[in-house]
């Protein structure tokens with residue numbers, strides 16, 4: 001049985017779910033302040049569904065193709081989250097734009113992981129675009145979700161070097177390893193109430209450098 005103080009977390013996915021697995025594994029550790037109570041996918045074929053089931057987590061499929069519009073899809077999503085008594089929502093490779101109504105309802109209680117150092121490279125194909133731009137540092141960001149995509153207050157970032165000869169695949173793998181570290185770390189801060197939104201920024205109580213930034217050598 002989870003401790004009474006654990007925050008009920010719902011994870012939304014669309015694909016393989018490796019970030020979801022990092023959250024499930026973190027939540028299984030003693031003392032971690034979250035309980036992953038549901039995994040919801042908008043795609044029935046998402047590989048992450050089986051990984052969640054294997055971990056004993058309840059899964060729900062809400063196929064966006066069976067909904068006439070975004071509003072009705074988001075209403076179904078919201079109903080599933082409420083049914084599971086979710087307190088915090090984690091987007092983990094969830095590839096649907098959400099309505100303003102939905103994001104406003106969950107404002108301050110919904111976070112996302114983005115594979116770039118925001119505010120650079122919002123949107124898709126971040127690793128290709130980082131290579132094209134010739135940046136020397138790339139990385140990932142966990143942020144609160146607001147109606148505008150990939151814009152909300154930043155909770156935590158990790159940086160990696162861009163190396164000579166990198167391909168999108170190599171860079172993606174280097175960034176993904178860091179995603180799996182900072183997403184559970186950022187969720188912990190949120191569940192513990194230590195990540196406070198102040199305007200456009202997040203203030204982290206009891207700040208430690210390792211809580212906010214990480215630069216790792218390339219491999």
Ligand code: GRF
Nearest residue numbers: 016017018019093113114115
């Ligand atoms: C990750 O790179 C995440 O940052 C992005 O989509 C990808 C999802 O990968 N939003 P996974 O499904 O968590 O393995």
